[in-house]
Amino acid sequence: MRIILHIWRQRNATDQGRMTRYEVPNVSEHMSFLEMLDVLNEDLIAKNEEPVAFDHDCREGICGMCGCMVNGVAHGPLPGTTLCQLHMRHFKDGDELYLEPWRARAFPVVKDLVVDRTAFDRLIAAGGFISVSTGSAPDGNAMLVPKEKSELSMDAAACIGCGACVAMCPNASASLFMAAKIAHLALLPQGQPERERRVKAMVGQAGQELFGSCTNIGECEAVCPKEIKLEVIARMNRDFLKASWTGREE
Amino acid sequence: MQLDSKCPTGPIETRWERHQFNLKLVNPANKRKHTIIVVGSGLAGGAGAATLAELGYNVKCFCFQDSPRRAHSIAAQGGINAAKNYHNDGDSVFRLFYDTVKGGDFRARESNVYRLAQISLNIIDQCVGQGVPFAREYSGYLDNRSFGGAQVSRTFYARGQTGQQLLLGAYQALEKQIGRGQVTMFPRTEMLDLIVIDGRARGIVTRNLITGKIESHLADAVVLGTGGYGNVYYLSTNAKGCNATAIWRAHKRGALFANPCFTQIHPTCIPVSGEYQSKLTLMSESLRNDGRVWVPLKKGDKRPPGQIPAAERDYFLERKYPSFGNLVPRDVASRNAKQVCDEGRGVGETGLAVYLDFAESIERLGASVIKERYGNLFDMYERITGEDPYKVPMRIFPAIHYTMGGLWVDYNLMSNVPGLYVTGEANFSDHGANRLGASALMQGLADGYFVLPNTINDYLASTKLEKADTSHAAVKEAEANVNSITQKLLATKGTRSVDSYHRELGKIMWEYCGMARTAEGLKTALSQIPGLREQFWRDVKVLGTGEELNQSLEKAGRVADFLELAELLCLDALERNESCGGHFREEYQTPEGEAQRDDENYSYAAAWEFRGVGLRPELHKEPLTFEYVHPAQRSYK
Ligand SMILES: Cc1cc2nc3c(=O)[nH]c(=O)nc-3n(C[C@H](O)[C@H](O)[C@H](O)COP(=O)(O)OP(=O)(O)OC[C@H]3O[C@@H](n4cnc5c(N)ncnc54)[C@H](O)[C@@H]3O)c2cc1C
Ligand code: FES
Numbered sequence: 001m002r003i004i005l006h007i008w009r010q011r012n013a014t015d016q017g018r019m020t021r022y023e024v025p026n027v028s029e030h031m032s033f034l035e036m037l038d039v040l041n042e043d044l045i046a047k048n049e050e051p052v053a054f055d056h057d058c059r060e061g062i063c064g065m066c067g068c069m070v071n072g073v074a075h076g077p078l079p080g081t082t083l084c085q086l087h088m089r090h091f092k093d094g095d096e097l098y099l100e101p102w103r104a105r106a107f108p109v110v111k112d113l114v115v116d117r118t119a120f121d122r123l124i125a126a127g128g129f130i131s132v133s134t135g136s137a138p139d140g141n142a143m144l145v146p147k148e149k150s151e152l153s154m155d156a157a158a159c160i161g162c163g164a165c166v167a168m169c170p171n172a173s174a175s176l177f178m179a180a181k182i183a184h185l186a187l188l189p190q191g192q193p194e195r196e197r198r199v200k201a202m203v204g205q206a207g208q209e210l211f212g213s214c215t216n217i218g219e220c221e222a223v224c225p226k227e228i229k230l231e232v233i234a235r236m237n238r239d240f241l242k243a244s245w246t247g248r249e250e
Numbered sequence: 251m252q253l254d255s256k257c258p259t260g261p262i263e264t265r266w267e268r269h270q271f272n273l274k275l276v277n278p279a280n281k282r283k284h285t286i287i288v289v290g291s292g293l294a295g296g297a298g299a300a301t302l303a304e305l306g307y308n309v310k311c312f313c314f315q316d317s318p319r320r321a322h323s324i325a326a327q328g329g330i331n332a333a334k335n336y337h338n339d340g341d342s343v344f345r346l347f348y349d350t351v352k353g354g355d356f357r358a359r360e361s362n363v364y365r366l367a368q369i370s371l372n373i374i375d376q377c378v379g380q381g382v383p384f385a386r387e388y389s390g391y392l393d394n395r396s397f398g399g400a401q402v403s404r405t406f407y408a409r410g411q412t413g414q415q416l417l418l419g420a421y422q423a424l425e426k427q428i429g430r431g432q433v434t435m436f437p438r439t440e441m442l443d444l445i446v447i448d449g450r451a452r453g454i455v456t457r458n459l460i461t462g463k464i465e466s467h468l469a470d471a472v473v474l475g476t477g478g479y480g481n482v483y484y485l486s487t488n489a490k491g492c493n494a495t496a497i498w499r500a501h502k503r504g505a506l507f508a509n510p511c512f513t514q515i516h517p518t519c520i521p522v523s524g525e526y527q528s529k530l531t532l533m534s535e536s537l538r539n540d541g542r543v544w545v546p547l548k549k550g551d552k553r554p555p556g557q558i559p560a561a562e563r564d565y566f567l568e569r570k571y572p573s574f575g576n577l578v579p580r581d582v583a584s585r586n587a588k589q590v591c592d593e594g595r596g597v598g599e600t601g602l603a604v605y606l607d608f609a610e611s612i613e614r615l616g617a618s619v620i621k622e623r624y625g626n627l628f629d630m631y632e633r634i635t636g637e638d639p640y641k642v643p644m645r646i647f648p649a650i651h652y653t654m655g656g657l658w659v660d661y662n663l664m665s666n667v668p669g670l671y672v673t674g675e676a677n678f679s680d681h682g683a684n685r686l687g688a689s690a691l692m693q694g695l696a697d698g699y700f701v702l703p704n705t706i707n708d709y710l711a712s713t714k715l716e717k718a719d720t721s722h723a724a725v726k727e728a729e730a731n732v733n734s735i736t737q738k739l740l741a742t743k744g745t746r747s748v749d750s751y752h753r754e755l756g757k758i759m760w761e762y763c764g765m766a767r768t769a770e771g772l773k774t775a776l777s778q779i780p781g782l783r784e785q786f787w788r789d790v791k792v793l794g795t796g797e798e799l800n801q802s803l804e805k806a807g808r809v810a811d812f813l814e815l816a817e818l819l820c821l822d823a824l825e826r827n828e829s830c831g832g833h834f835r836e837e838y839q840t841p842e843g844e845a846q847r848d849d850e851n852y853s854y855a856a857a858w859e860f861r862g863v864g865l866r867p868e869l870h871k872e873p874l875t876f877e878y879v880h881p882a883q884r885s886y887k
Contacts, residue, residue: 004471012798030523031798032634038749045747047801050793053801054317057489059529061630063320063415078633086631110460111799117436121317129422130381134301134699135372137379140406141336144390145383154383154408157415161319190381 001093011066029089053112061085064160069100074164074223082225102167106210119209127201128181152188158226165220171212179236196243256660261515274711281306287469291318294674296382296420297698303427322489327534328412329405330691332370341402357879364680369696380419397687443469443728449668460799478653478675484756487532493808495533505665506857508658508678517583518652521603525723530649540611549594575887583812584648600839658857662705673697683831744789772824783813
């Protein structure tokens, strides 16, 4: 099949940027979306045009490196799927697709479809961890975790940090990302000692970054490739409220 | 050159403990005065960087992705081994040690492997402590499953995302240290050379992948946890960015490269579908617990799988290996799949696949149990192939997956270049000629959390290092080397893209140095690779400049290194006139077609010394001795 692409081209952070039209003839339905971009890039190189820069690594939907907007939807039309796992059998001959980078002030564009997501790392550094010095942990079975709790915790921990939630949110809020980590750790007995400090520190850090606030729109949940549920945000809000009322200044 | 493995002697159970006692310590106040460079933020690098920082060292950590959380370790699916014996099924440290030495086909050091088995216990505790949501039983206790090459249930897992969860544990520990200012993180920064001053590793030269800036970083020791080199085959299960540049350039600065031909092929990957194929996707080996592998008995049987009656199917692994069945080690499973396809009994459009069938397990356990165990893998399979594995059997074929070879290190994980440590998949240390499933995560974390932080003290405490700054001649020379490579790649302005060379190299490697190797084939590869390399440097086309994000330029540097490493890999395979583990030489097999080792002549680690591009490297041998597990032909019958 033949696919028409309009791709955001931007040389660097200060360049204005513009959409450019390309055609990819001979797209096979078995190709992944990124393989189609590979084919386009090989074509561009043959014509002495610079290939389109896009982030990717595992191509298995787990590293969280890939992603762009496809016709206004983060990671494209298939629910619960990263861009690298989206296959061309979901498109048809002659489709026109508009590819843009994540759009959020907290994620400045680096080049073409590549953005800077280091703000996510800073959120984790603020408190998204359990402090346990290497070698000090008790036996793994010393602390029992009910299966249901462990499954819920794993649901939240499945987040791959791709940034689709922020890109899709009209407020560019990082709530789903942040709440997924907070819920993952708060659901486990190991996460209790630092539970209140963690939520306060992370929410505080989000305020320092250029993310917006959550107004419960739910676009994030709709595009999350790992199908993280909005309920994690409810858990975060409850913990935050509690910590804000009962916590003491340190 | 005399290779000293520094392995302790005496009773194996206490070797590590006694060794640790004999290592020098650095007192807490002095740790602050040392800076350590850690290249890599995967399980090995990330765990190491976090732990060293926690101990009080200043750490600079580097990765080429945009965040340390994205290292390739994230993609590991199946699980991590530990000899906890929580199931009372006869497991023990000694059994894990025994299985690993045997699984590695007697080409690993006993001392290292025993230590690994011991530390496996601490790893699980540490990860649980960090909040890794391992699978649990209803009682709340940790759950386990079994994996290829073992008859006990010792694999801990977090759905099909074990690597992700373990890496996030290490990443969060690392981020905590970054938040404290104890680690400075350099994402999107690639190491392009090693700085050696007065014979010691003292730093690295890096390129900032966004600005293109070339910079030097100096330290008291350098740790490489930069992963494996499976992408030398172009198509592999590794992430696209995995590369050998860090270890290869360290090799060119004097570090020995050990057992490069020990590469692992994974039996359960989704088959190739077309020329555009950019990577191969692994379906976790844990699937072999509940899936049965088969092909039609008759050649060229094109009926859909559902229409082939049981009597006309060949469950070849169960037939040939009744005691291990579908759970034979990876090399055995892979070779057998290739064999039935070579016989013309392969399935699918290309005939290069075998079935992995869940019909019986679904009937026995119900689809919901199967979904709970493998749901995300089944979803992934369906997404990629468009077929529903709950209804039709999966089609699988072997693919390059892991590299047991890597830089030579001693028992302390130090290479022959003093001050240069190598951890995780990047070193050659623990898996011999074949790695057992769920043991790479174990090794990466053992190295990072528990071994390196203990052994590096000894070097720092006993070495007097001269002050060095970036005006040193060795630094300038390394920077000039990096600049000249970049300039050369950009100035060539040839006709063919970087990927086209990489693909071509991959084809040579898979054809002649893949699942089954022959002296003749290896010689063919050795005659083709130098020509391809020469053409690459004459004709490669890299557009853009060096002062910006330039993904073609990044790839070009990596492919240039693969073009050199490939030659060493083939040479090593040609020199090793035996079959062992992942290295199968067709000339050396038993009458039943199993790998035939030659312990008399090849019971050694082959450590190669670089002599110049295109020149014959020098071989150093580290003899291997076995006191506890006696070399025997591996049998999984
Ligand atoms: C699909 C798949 C599934 C697997 N499943 C399992 C499993 O179930 N169980 C198991 O035990 N093992 C499994 N493995 C193997 C295991 O995942 C790896 O061997 C292990 O994670 C390697 O960890 P590492 O820390 O050594 O390297 P990696 O995780 O590859 O990390 C390498 C790091 O080095 C950095 N780096 C590399 N080069 C440079 C450079 N030049 N400059 C700067 N930084 C650099 C990267 O950015 C990265 O941070 C699997 C492997 C694959 C491919
Ligand atoms: S490339 Fe890793 S998630 Fe898409």
